Amino acid sequence: MTERSPRPLPTGYRLAPLTEADKRAVLDVDTWAFPSEIDLDEQVQHPLPLTWSRTFGVVVDREDPDAVPLDGAVPTVSELAAMHASYPFAEFPVPGGTLPVSGLTWVGVHPQHRRRGILSAMIDVHFDQALAAGEPVSALFAAEAPIYGRFGYGQAAQDLRLTIPRGAALRDVAGADEHTVRIEKADRARHGELVDTLHRAAGADPGGHGTGVNRPGWVTRESPELQEAWWSDPVAFRRGRESQRIVVVERDGEPRGYATFRRKLSWETTGPRGTVSTGEVVALDAAAARALWGVLTDLDLTSEVEPFMIPVDDAVTHLLVNPRAAAARVADNLWVRVLDVPAALAGRRYAGDVDVVLHVTDERVPDNAGHWRLRAQAFEEATCDRTDDPADVSLDVRELGAAYLGGVSLASLATAGLVTEQRPGALAPASAAFGWPVAPVSSWVF
Numbered sequence: 001m002t003e004r005s006p007r008p009l010p011t012g013y014r015l016a017p018l019t020e021a022d023k024r025a026v027l028d029v030d031t032w033a034f035p036s037e038i039d040l041d042e043q044v045q046h047p048l049p050l051t052w053s054r055t056f057g058v059v060v061d062r063e064d065p066d067a068v069p070l071d072g073a074v075p076t077v078s079e080l081a082a083m084h085a086s087y088p089f090a091e092f093p094v095p096g097g098t099l100p101v102s103g104l105t106w107v108g109v110h111p112q113h114r115r116r117g118i119l120s121a122m123i124d125v126h127f128d129q130a131l132a133a134g135e136p137v138s139a140l141f142a143a144e145a146p147i148y149g150r151f152g153y154g155q156a157a158q159d160l161r162l163t164i165p166r167g168a169a170l171r172d173v174a175g176a177d178e179h180t181v182r183i184e185k186a187d188r189a190r191h192g193e194l195v196d197t198l199h200r201a202a203g204a205d206p207g208g209h210g211t212g213v214n215r216p217g218w219v220t221r222e223s224p225e226l227q228e229a230w231w232s233d234p235v236a237f238r239r240g241r242e243s244q245r246i247v248v249v250e251r252d253g254e255p256r257g258y259a260t261f262r263r264k265l266s267w268e269t270t271g272p273r274g275t276v277s278t279g280e281v282v283a284l285d286a287a288a289a290r291a292l293w294g295v296l297t298d299l300d301l302t303s304e305v306e307p308f309m310i311p312v313d314d315a316v317t318h319l320l321v322n323p324r325a326a327a328a329r330v331a332d333n334l335w336v337r338v339l340d341v342p343a344a345l346a347g348r349r350y351a352g353d354v355d356v357v358l359h360v361t362d363e364r365v366p367d368n369a370g371h372w373r374l375r376a377q378a379f380e381e382a383t384c385d386r387t388d389d390p391a392d393v394s395l396d397v398r399e400l401g402a403a404y405l406g407g408v409s410l411a412s413l414a415t416a417g418l419v420t421e422q423r424p425g426a427l428a429p430a431s432a433a434f435g436w437p438v439a440p441v442s443s444w445v446f
Contacts, residue, residue, distance in 0.1 A: 007117060013060050033082075046232055088135075096379060156217070159309040162305075215441065249292050309442070
């Protein structure tokens with residue numbers, strides 16, 4: 001193995017594990033990194049999604065201006081200058097299966113301590129911790145898109161944002177009218193198991209086709225802390241909207257889909273104008289999806305529905321008779337960083353037969369660099385081994401991460417000069433194999 005040389009923290013700074021006792025300091029540095037209209041005293045009253053054993057801070061000692069010098073020495077106090085954490089996704093969906101993935105999150109540096117190399121050092125710590133935990137891939141949501149590419153993360157998934165007019169015409173689907181509807185206040189005790197079960201099932205078999213094709217990136221809230229924080233519904237975080245509601249559609253008494261939502265109503269001279277803001281919209285088959293969207297687009301006193309973070313190939317994109325009226329926008333969703341090339345590539349399935357030698361460059365994790373022979377039959381187990389054979393396709397680990405979940409084409413990256421075909425005719429079949437029948441996406445921000 002190549003010896004890794006993690007970036008050191010600047011002089012005077014040190015890494016420290018954080019615990020629940022540090023909650024206020026964590027929220028303080030977080031609100032410095034990500035300004036919030038919600039007061040710190042309010043924020044500390046609510047649960048955090050963090051797994052504390054995977055939460056770390058960068059601490060600096062400074063002179064305490066309020067302390068009395070002792071023996072000529074000025075006492076110091078420790079100050080949290082930065083932090084990062086990760087979620088332990090033991091069953092993160094990748095094409096054709098699941099892998100342990102480290103969900104990087106809560107990365108922030110106090111503005112007083114920026115531009116000193118702290119972020120680079122924290123990223124290296126994260127990489128080492130993920131590899132030590134047997135997590136060959138790291139994934140994140142990027143607050144600022146330009147930041148993470150330089151650390152080898154590639155934009156691997158997009159999500160769709162719509163503004164659907166109330167009463168928008170939807171195409172008919174057989175069986176949709178056989179569903180019954182429940183519209184209730186969302187409650188973890190009442191709906192928690194239902195939501196978790198339907199969410200997992202929808203990710204494992206999008207559309208209910210029984211083909212064994214899953215939705216990559218459709219990560220579940222695996223930890224109790226994530227569950228508690230997701231179901232928490234503080235008034236201060238609602239931004240003027242109502243408490244969380246849920247629609248459940250059932251067929252023959254069996255739940256087949258759900259959507260969480262909040263409404264906001266304004267009274268104008270032309271009449272009431274309301275917006276339905278959805279959270280997750282999850283359905284197990286086409287009929288359930290049609291029943292669910294039929295409810296969301298026909299709530300009284302509303303004028304529009306704004307789904308948040310749905311797949312770019314969601315059923316509603318095909319059900320809308322006039323998709324132009326929904327004013328579609330696309331946003332970046334998951335960013336992926338391959339940390340262990342052979343484990344990551346052998347841990348997913350491929351949509352076509354593939355036998356290709358990849359030349360991978362990786363300045364930050366040298367063990368990834370070199371030639372790797374990837375072999376697989378379509379939708380079967382894969383192998384990935386180091387080889388001295390000449391490369392068929394060359395790319396950086398950033399582009400490998402972008403293509404990893406099957407939503408970004410290697411051939412499209414080649415049109416931008418980011419992937420190079422070394423052997424004529426090798427790129428097209430490799431690109432087809434790396435693709436996946438359904439688009440990757442995460443339905444919630446971690």
